[in-house]
Amino acid sequence: MSLESGSKIGSSRVKAMSSTEVDSPRKIVTGDAGYILQDVPHFSDYISDLPTYDNPLRHNPAYSVVKQYFVDVDDTVPQKIVVHKTSPRGIHFRRAGPRQKVYFDSDEVHACIVTCGGLCPGLNTVIREIVCGLYNMYGVNKVLGIDGGYMGFYSRNTITLTPKVVNDIHKRGGTILGTSRGGHDTSKIVDSIQDRGINQVYIIGGDGTQRGASVIFEEVRKRGLKVVVAGIPKTIDNDIPVIDRSFGFDTAVEEAQRAINAAHVEAGSVENGIGLVKLMGRYSGFIAMYATLASRDVDCCLIPESPFYLDGPGGLFEFIEKCLKENGHMVIVIAEGAGQELLAASENSTSLKDASGNKLLQDVGLWISQRIKDHFTRQKKMVINLKYIDPTYMIRAIPGNASDNVYCTLLAQSVVHGAMAGYTGFVSGLVNGRQTYIPFYRINEKQNKVVITDRMWARLLSSTNQPSFLSDKDAAIEEKVVEEPPGQLLDNCTDDKVENKEIATCG
Numbered sequence: 001m002s003l004e005s006g007s008k009i010g011s012s013r014v015k016a017m018s019s020t021e022v023d024s025p026r027k028i029v030t031g032d033a034g035y036i037l038q039d040v041p042h043f044s045d046y047i048s049d050l051p052t053y054d055n056p057l058r059h060n061p062a063y064s065v066v067k068q069y070f071v072d073v074d075d076t077v078p079q080k081i082v083v084h085k086t087s088p089r090g091i092h093f094r095r096a097g098p099r100q101k102v103y104f105d106s107d108e109v110h111a112c113i114v115t116c117g118g119l120c121p122g123l124n125t126v127i128r129e130i131v132c133g134l135y136n137m138y139g140v141n142k143v144l145g146i147d148g149g150y151m152g153f154y155s156r157n158t159i160t161l162t163p164k165v166v167n168d169i170h171k172r173g174g175t176i177l178g179t180s181r182g183g184h185d186t187s188k189i190v191d192s193i194q195d196r197g198i199n200q201v202y203i204i205g206g207d208g209t210q211r212g213a214s215v216i217f218e219e220v221r222k223r224g225l226k227v228v229v230a231g232i233p234k235t236i237d238n239d240i241p242v243i244d245r246s247f248g249f250d251t252a253v254e255e256a257q258r259a260i261n262a263a264h265v266e267a268g269s270v271e272n273g274i275g276l277v278k279l280m281g282r283y284s285g286f287i288a289m290y291a292t293l294a295s296r297d298v299d300c301c302l303i304p305e306s307p308f309y310l311d312g313p314g315g316l317f318e319f320i321e322k323c324l325k326e327n328g329h330m331v332i333v334i335a336e337g338a339g340q341e342l343l344a345a346s347e348n349s350t351s352l353k354d355a356s357g358n359k360l361l362q363d364v365g366l367w368i369s370q371r372i373k374d375h376f377t378r379q380k381k382m383v384i385n386l387k388y389i390d391p392t393y394m395i396r397a398i399p400g401n402a403s404d405n406v407y408c409t410l411l412a413q414s415v416v417h418g419a420m421a422g423y424t425g426f427v428s429g430l431v432n433g434r435q436t437y438i439p440f441y442r443i444n445e446k447q448n449k450v451v452i453t454d455r456m457w458a459r460l461l462s463s464t465n466q467p468s469f470l471s472d473k474d475a476a477i478e479e480k481v482v483e484e485p486p487g488q489l490l491d492n493c494t495d496d497k498v499e500n501k502e503i504a505t506c507g
Ligand SMILES: Nc1ncnc2c1ncn2[C@@H]1O[C@H](COP(=O)(O)OP(=O)(O)OP(=O)(O)O)[C@@H](O)[C@H]1O
Pocket: 116, 117, 118, 119, 149, 150, 151, 180, 181, 182, 183, 184, 205, 206, 207, 208, 209, 210, 211, 212, 213, 215, 234, 235, 236, 237, 355, 356, 358
């Protein structure tokens, strides 16, 4: 059976599923033993008789010597790699990489790149590698940078991108294209794409951006345009599902160590020192969790997914007192989205939003510093020295580290290969260590969160020895989860549940 788009699918079963009336049908291919491919759209799904061309990499001296450089069209990557002998084969994604045939003549390509949402280490590397990939691998010579996020599509300013222009940009933080929140108008964006004659759109951004990319793709498809819409997920919070991790995350965790070290040194140098570090993470506490695990100097890590309380037995104040009595100092790491429900209850809660509609959070770092000071100084009459460090923007406004730079290069080259091969409506992402093409709906259906009933959070609790802050009621729920019948082998059991539901519906 061949899974190549536009070709016959042999004995496998293909089912078109539509989630809403406006969305194009989902491409689901099923095979033996519970095999499911959540495939990505392709030009041939809605435009017939398009010419194809030999991939120019065949004649590129760097690649032509590589044995099996081209990816087999049937290659797919499983989402879950821990299985029982009786497990169904489960969900798979199309493997990324160069194809023998491409759907663009090099001279025909007019690509553009846009960056949206907050900054993230590695953005410039992704831009650089898309430009260099298009020029050097595929002989493309028209690449435009859209200035300042989605709203830049409506302005006249664009930046011509060539390998020379982008040569050094990976050494700089931020994005040379600029970024923004809000201002997404699908028809105006697609009008602009059409007016400029753009036929490959590369969209780098977070969850909001990829939702925007998905509606741009739907509009492009509705208009029957031969225009690739492809995303590269960017999120320093690591809140995008399915992918192993987002680019820039590694750099952010590494940079956070500097703040934690400073907090530790400050706290250890005074009587009853408390070093408090606030890290990014609106709804997902991955940066805080990994920075804590990496550091080993942190005594308590507070994240949005694990509600905590201050007073009484098992509460934060009791734990701080214990640490101070035992060690004379302590370090707390708090994610910006942690404890927001406590702030809302104790302060005038606001419903302010940013231009994209994201809720603006109150500063939990300042709030908790004040509450700790009040508790120990006024109520307990104890001398404490609290130093609050807020490095939030410092950890994202830096260039990617070596590992993120390599990762960004692979993501960028993969997305270019996919676009040249005529795939569209997809993001390029790492799944179980392999580059894949993932349909937008999988990226947009939910947020990736720390699962506090997983082993990773248990590792953190055992490393810090902090309280779990679970009430008897919560503990009972946790117990129930653990007692569920076998089948939830993986750390991320929430994912499994979602997927089992999908298997049931797609099957
Ligand atoms: N549901 C949506 N439909 C269309 N466009 C959207 C949607 N959500 C967000 N956008 C647009 O995507 C862009 C970026 O969104 P947002 O500010 O939420 O950042 P993000 O991509 O989620 O990145 P991050 O949260 O990691 O900083 C904005 O221009 C916004 O208007």
